[in-house]
Amino acid sequence: MNGKTGFFPEFYYGTTQYYGAVEGTQLTVKCKKTQLEQTVYIAKTSLTDYETNAAWDSYIENAENLASAPGSAIEVSKTITVTMGDTVIIRVKPSDTNKANREYLFKVGVFTTTPYGFDGGIKALLDDITLKGENFTKVVVQGIITLKDFWGWENAKKCMFIEDDKAGLYVFLNDAVYAGLKTKPDGRFKIGSKVSMRISAGQVYYGMAEAVGIDELTLLDGTPKPLLIRSGGFDRVFSRGKLWKHTATVKTSLTKRGEGTFTDGSLYLVNRYSTYSGNPPAPEVTSFFNRFTTGFKVTVYGPVIWSYSYHRIALFRPEYALRTIAGE
Numbered sequence: 001m002n003g004k005t006g007f008f009p010e011f012y013y014g015t016t017q018y019y020g021a022v023e024g025t026q027l028t029v030k031c032k033k034t035q036l037e038q039t040v041y042i043a044k045t046s047l048t049d050y051e052t053n054a055a056w057d058s059y060i061e062n063a064e065n066l067a068s069a070p071g072s073a074i075e076v077s078k079t080i081t082v083t084m085g086d087t088v089i090i091r092v093k094p095s096d097t098n099k100a101n102r103e104y105l106f107k108v109g110v111f112t113t114t115p116y117g118f119d120g121g122i123k124a125l126l127d128d129i130t131l132k133g134e135n136f137t138k139v140v141v142q143g144i145i146t147l148k149d150f151w152g153w154e155n156a157k158k159c160m161f162i163e164d165d166k167a168g169l170y171v172f173l174n175d176a177v178y179a180g181l182k183t184k185p186d187g188r189f190k191i192g193s194k195v196s197m198r199i200s201a202g203q204v205y206y207g208m209a210e211a212v213g214i215d216e217l218t219l220l221d222g223t224p225k226p227l228l229i230r231s232g233g234f235d236r237v238f239s240r241g242k243l244w245k246h247t248a249t250v251k252t253s254l255t256k257r258g259e260g261t262f263t264d265g266s267l268y269l270v271n272r273y274s275t276y277s278g279n280p281p282a283p284e285v286t287s288f289f290n291r292f293t294t295g296f297k298v299t300v301y302g303p304v305i306w307s308y309s310y311h312r313i314a315l316f317r318p319e320y321a322l323r324t325i326a327g328e
Contacts, residue, residue, distance in 0.1 A: 001020065001108075006323030007020035008291070008323070016102070017104075021111060021299070021301050022111070025082055025226060026081060027082045027088065030076065032074055037071060039092070042078045042090050043059070045089065046190075060089060083110050084191055085224045090104040108319055109319035110192075110226040111228075112229065113228070119164055119165055121141045122166060129203070136202050141162070142164065143163050144193070144227065145160060145190070145193055145194075147161045147243075150314070150316065153271060156175060158175070161303045162197075169210070170208070174212075185217060188219055193224055196216070197214045198214065199211045207306055227243055231245040233266075241304070242304060244304050247297075247298070248264050250292050259312070267310050288315070288318040298323055299323075301320045
């Protein structure tokens with residue numbers, strides 16, 4: 001995948017589902033057939049239920065997805081356009097029709113350094129909350145969803161982040177507030193889509209301005225976009241709420257409270273780790289968190305938050321990261 005091998009889990013025989021981050025929308029997939037007469041299709045989908053979709057077989061074996069016909073070269077290469085939330089599928093059909101197909105699935109997080117091209121009013125809102133606290137002026141802001149279903153706490157499992165070109169906003173929604181929303185950020189509100197929302201409640205929580213209540217949630221553009229990332233040192237107020245790229249080596253593993261350190265002195269976290277890891281939304285999340293042990297080299301893409309009096313980059317899902325491999 002674009003010359004990178006650091007997907008999760010590590011490549012090995014018997015594993016068919018992988019996760020990882022890519023930068024840019026052009027993804028070149030290279031693989032090698034084990035038999036010359038195999039047929040290889042390379043496709044993508046944004047569906048989450050594609051395996052039960054009745055039209056799936058006809059879609060994936062469409063002529064435009066054909067990457068290598070029987071008798072073609074052993075080396076296979078195909079470039080496709082991807083965006084946030086896509087799954088890339090490699091289907092290998094054996095020459096013997098009595099044998100089953102084999103599929104390899106790659107859930108990709110797609111990131112970019114290209115700005116979104118709009119100011120949704122998030123920075124002005126944050127400045128107002130910082131100045132006035134709970135007495136800020138309630139306004140409508142616009143942004144791109146960069147994370148959702150983020151565990152803010154044991155009683156806040158549906159938090160989210162939105163971002164425009166100037167700032168990022170942490171939307172902390174405890175379970176009671178979420179239950180009372182007239183319009184909930186359900187499956188229609190995909191990561192990478194553009195939304196607007198009225199911020200009905202906000203606060204400065206241990207020094208960080210955040211939203212704690214919303215209404216008038218509206219989907220402005222449901223087509224997911226690559227997520228804007230920034231890089232460099234994130235131990236500063238400017239980074240709060242923004243999606244950040246950081247490459248480092250783990251020094252200490254996650255504590256029960258969800259804190260960990262990198263060897264460069266930077267910090268990472270997973271809020272309420274002991275609870276989150278014991279009851280994850282998907283098994284690949286626990287597997288991902290458990291890889292953060294001493295010496296593990298990784299590039300993570302995550303929001304920066306002010307937690308326990310420090311700036312930390314938050315871990316989310318395995319498609320928001322890539323193992324750092326020597327020589328890549």
